[in-house]
Amino acid sequence: MDASNGGSNGGSNDKAKKQSFPVLLLEWYAQGKRELPWRKTGDPYAIWVSEVMLQQTQVKTVIPYYERFLQRFPSVEQLGKATLDEVLTEWRGLGYYSRARRMWEGANYLLDQRGGEMPKDYDILLQVPGIGKYTAGAIASIAFGQRVPAVDGNVLRVVSRILAWSEPVETVRSYRHFSTHLAMWQPALQPGDFNQALMELGAMVCTPSKPMCESCPLSQLCEAYSQDDVLFYPVKKPKAKRQIVTRLTFVLRRGDKLYLQKRPPQGLLADLWEFPGVELSQDNLLKDSLPKVEAGELFNHFQKAVSERGFDGWVKEQFEKSVTLHGPVWYTFSHRHWKIIWVIVDLLEPLVLVEKLKPRECLDQIDQIGHIKQEGLEKNVLKEASEQYQADSKAVHRHEKHGDWILLQDLGRIALPVAFSAIIEDLTKI
DNA sequence: AATGCGGGGAA
DNA sequence: TTCCCAGCATT
Numbered sequence: 022m023d024a025s026n027g028g029s030n031g032g033s034n035d036k037a038k039k040q041s042f043p044v045l046l047l048e049w050y051a052q053g054k055r056e057l058p059w060r061k062t063g064d065p066y067a068i069w070v071s072e073v074m075l076q077q078t079q080v081k082t083v084i085p086y087y088e089r090f091l092q093r094f095p096s097v098e099q100l101g102k103a104t105l106d107e108v109l110t111e112w113r114g115l116g117y118y119s120r121a122r123r124m125w126e127g128a129n130y131l132l133d134q135r136g137g138e139m140p141k142d143y144d145i146l147l148q149v150p151g152i153g154k155y156t157a158g159a160i161a162s163i164a165f166g167q168r169v170p171a172v173d174g175n176v177l178r179v180v181s182r183i184l185a186w187s188e189p190v191e192t193v194r195s196y197r198h199f200s201t202h203l204a205m206w207q208p209a210l211q212p213g214d215f216n217q218a219l220m221e222l223g224a225m226v227c228t229p230s231k232p233m234c235e236s237c238p239l240s241q242l243c244e245a246y247s248q249d250d251v252l253f254y255p256v257k258k259p260k261a262k263r264q265i266v267t268r269l270t271f272v273l274r275r276g277d278k279l280y281l282q283k284r285p286p287q288g289l290l291a292d293l294w295e296f297p298g299v300e301l302s303q304d305n306l307l308k309d310s311l312p313k314v315e316a317g318e319l320f321n322h323f324q325k326a327v328s329e330r331g332f333d334g335w336v337k338e339q340f341e342k343s344v345t346l347h348g349p350v351w352y353t354f355s356h357r358h359w360k361i362i363w364v365i366v367d368l369l370e371p372l373v374l375v376e377k378l379k380p381r382e383c384l385d386q387i388d389q390i391g392h393i394k395q396e397g398l399e400k401n402v403l404k405e406a407s408e409q410y411q412a413d414s415k416a417v418h419r420h421e422k423h424g425d426w427i428l429l430q431d432l433g434r435i436a437l438p439v440a441f442s443a444i445i446e447d448l449t450k451i
Numbered sequence: 452a453a454t455g456c457g458g459g460g461a462a
Numbered sequence: 463t464t465c466c467c468a469g470c471a472t473t
Contacts, residue, residue, distance in 0.1 A: 115457080116458040176468085229465075439459095
C-alpha cells in the first residue's frame with residue numbers, strides 16, 4: 022500500500038478519517054436515504070427476510086417479494102410451520118432458491134432450538150442456517166444495534182476505493198484489511214445506520230460505473246478519488262467461463278394437463294418443479310434449430326423418458342417414427358448456459374386407467390376403446406397385458422411422488438423456475 | 452481458495 | 463455480451 026496518502030490533503034490520514042468518516046457518512050444518509058419497506062420496521066424477522074432476499078439481488082426486484090412474503094409468512098413460526106413447497110412457491114422467480122430453503126430451515130432451527138426467538142448476537146446468528154457473516158452482521162447491527170460490520174458487495178466497492186486497495190477484494194486478506202478499518206470507523210451510537218449508509222452510498226453514489234464522486238460525502242477522504250482512478254477499483258479476480266449445456270425437455274401432455282416433476286433436493290434449482298428432461302453435454306444432432314428429427318439418439322432419449330414413467334404404449338402413433346423439435350431458447354444461470362430444446366408428447370387418455378383401475382377393469386376399458394380386439398383377447402394376451410399393467414403401475418408409482426399432472430393455467434401455483442417460461446409461452450400459443 | 456447456485460437490469 | 467447486485471455452504 023501507499024504510505025503517504027498522496028499528501029495532497031493532509032486531512033486524509035487515518036486518524037482524521039476516523040473522526041470525520043462516520044459523521045460525514047451519517048449526515049449524508051440521514052438526509053438522502055431511500056424509504057424502503059424494511060427501513061420502516063424494527064422486527065428482526067422482517068429484517069432477516071429482507072437481508073436474505075437482498076443477497077445478490079437488487080432492491081427494486083426485492084420489494085414486491087418482500088411485501089408478499091411477509092404477508093404470507095408474518096413470523097418465524099408461520100414460516101417454519103409452512104411446507105418447503107409453499108415457501109419455494111412464494112420465492113418463485115427470485116432466484117438462488119437455496120436461500121429460501123435455508124431460511125425455512127433456519128426458522129425451524131429457531132423454533133426447535135431457541136423458542137422461535139431471533140438471536141441478537143452476531144455469533145449466535147451465525148449458527149442459523151442461511152445466515153453468514155454478512156447477514157449476521159446486518160441483523161445484529163440493524164435490528165439490535167450491535168457494533169459489528171456488514172460487508173457486502175457495496176461495502177467492498179466503497180472501501181476499496183476509499184483506501185485505493187489494489188488487491189482482489191475477495192481474499193481473506195482483503196476482508197481482514199477492510200474489517201480493521203470499518204471497526205475503526207463504525208460509531209458505537211448508530212452502528213446499524215453506519216452499515217446501511219455505507220451500502221446505500223455504494224448503491225446510489227459509489228456505483229460500479231459512473232460513480233457520482235462530485236456529490237459524494239466522502240470524496241475528500243477517498244484515496245481513489247484523489248488519484249483520479251476511481252473506476253480502477255474494486256479489483257476482482259477473473260471469473261470462470263460459463264459452460265453451455267443442451268437440455269432436451271419433454272413436455273408430456275395428457276388432454277389439457279402437463280406432467281411436471283420435482284427436481285432433486287440438491288444442486289441446480291433444487292426442490293423446484295420442472296418438465297422432465299436430460300442434459301446433453303454435446304449435441305451433435307442439432308444444428309441450431311428446427312423440426313422433424315428422425316429416429317436417432319434424440320428419439321431414444323424421448324422413448325426412455327416415456328417408458329421410465331410407465332407411459333409405454335400410450336404414445337400416439339405419430340411419435341413412433343419422428344418427433345417435432347421446438348426451440349432452442351437460451352437460458353443463462355450464473356455459472357452455465359442452458360440451450361433448451363423440447364418435444365411435445367401427447368399421451369392417450371387410457372393412461373388414466375393404468376393409474377386408477379385394476380387390471381381386469383383396465384382391460385375392459387381398453388377393449389371398449391378398441392385398442393385390443395375382442396377376438397384376439399386370449400389368455401396369454403390377458404396375462405401379458407396384466408404384466409404390462411403391473412410394470413407400468415410400478416413405474417407410475419415410483420414417479421408419482423415426484424411427478425404430477427397439472428393444468429397449464431395452474432402452473433402459476435407451483436414453484437416452477439423462470440427457465441421454463443419460454444416453453445410455457447410457446448404452449449399457450451399452440 | 453474455488454465452486455455451485457438465479458434472475459434481472461444496465462452498459 | 464458481460465458485468466453487477468445488501469452472499470452462503472460445500473469442497
